[in-house]
Amino acid sequence: MVTASIRSERRISRVFLGIVAVTLVTGWAAWKGFAEEPPFAVFLFVTSAWIVSLCLHEYAHARTALHSGDISVGAKGYLTLNPLKYTHALLSIVLPLLFVILGGIGLPGGAVFIERGRIRERWKHSLISAAGPLTNVLFAIVCTAPFWLDSLDGVSSDFRFALAFLALLQVTAAILNFLPVPGLDGYGVIEPWLSHKVRRQVEPFAPFGLLLVFALLWVPSINGVFFDTIDAILGGLGISEVDSYCGRDLYRFWQQSDPYCAHP
Template structure:
């Protein structure tokens, strides 16, 4: 009886996660209804909470896939509760990804789940566990951008549309960047099982720095411009204009909203 109760509690959704979802719902409603006196504050809270929800789902996808692949220790670590504080480190899991968004409008996941790889047999399973996170970001991006590529924007308030466009941009950047074959990122985790033991040992010391290295490279102007040109091209294919993502990020940074986006809002 105790074991069954323990297993049930290991999978019960965390009140922390439910609280973040509640913030996302309330602030999303505030953006939709123009209830907030300062729409930028509501956009900031809505996008940030939605981004944290996506981080939780990203890590949950890793954990759930690992559980079904043979790592039965996942539940006792709290990963199935969707509690962001369980994903390795609060600073790396929450604070840094949010700072990335504020500083550069870049979606980079920072959390991680510790998977006991020795319990899992089969290289395909290891690759699938790593791929599950970025695939979750792809799914989240499709949901955020659905009103645009389905041409279902009638009746959608303009600021809410901007917020969705910016959130879609974050999910697409997260999916692409985290799929890079860089040590420490999921893209490397996908190919790692297929590498020789010698190569894996040589690369292992660099894994803790992969995320910061990618972020640092993106600060090179030429790389940054090329990267965001590619992102803009993907978003245009989904029916989202550069002006919509720009204004979404502009309202998100409510402390420095531009006259252009304010003029669009007042039309």
């Protein structure tokens, strides 16, 4: 009975499998260059793949917490990869998608509730927080691999641009989440090593850290420096500014698109 219960808690949800199916189908459509005007395939492929990465990000937090001593994550449904089981649907799915649509920025929000009292060692607390953005790093490596392996010759430009934009989202998600800002995973990494007094002083600001970062990125000078850094990283991985720019352009199909990106 106990074994059956554990299996149920860790069984991959049909919701997640459905999102993966959408990712595969729309990725194939983008690969073949279908539905170019407007490029719905690009929009659906990037959106569904981004949601998959959000699920994996939160799963990494939960799975690491499980092995660190918090066995409650299973009963909460966090190990099923079901985004509907997250503690804050607004922070988990809605806001990250809004960030992508409005600013082309990948920024997962806090979603799983870890019972930190069950975990003793400080390094385990740090590892739990780092597990999420490290998943984005791994996702970015997968997305950029076809570029630095030069394996996209003859592939539809729709798929190439979509993959470049998805890689951009993963890189921005990893970098921003590692910032030591209250409410983000980067702060969670260093928090266990801070004094109790400092943690108490910082705690009230945690709910606003995510919004503060997003607001700062709307400042033109900060935004410019940030995306110059992202472009430099992507360039080192074989993705040109044209690839990521056109990916973002095709993703926003409701706006007037650049003719070069539509028909390179």
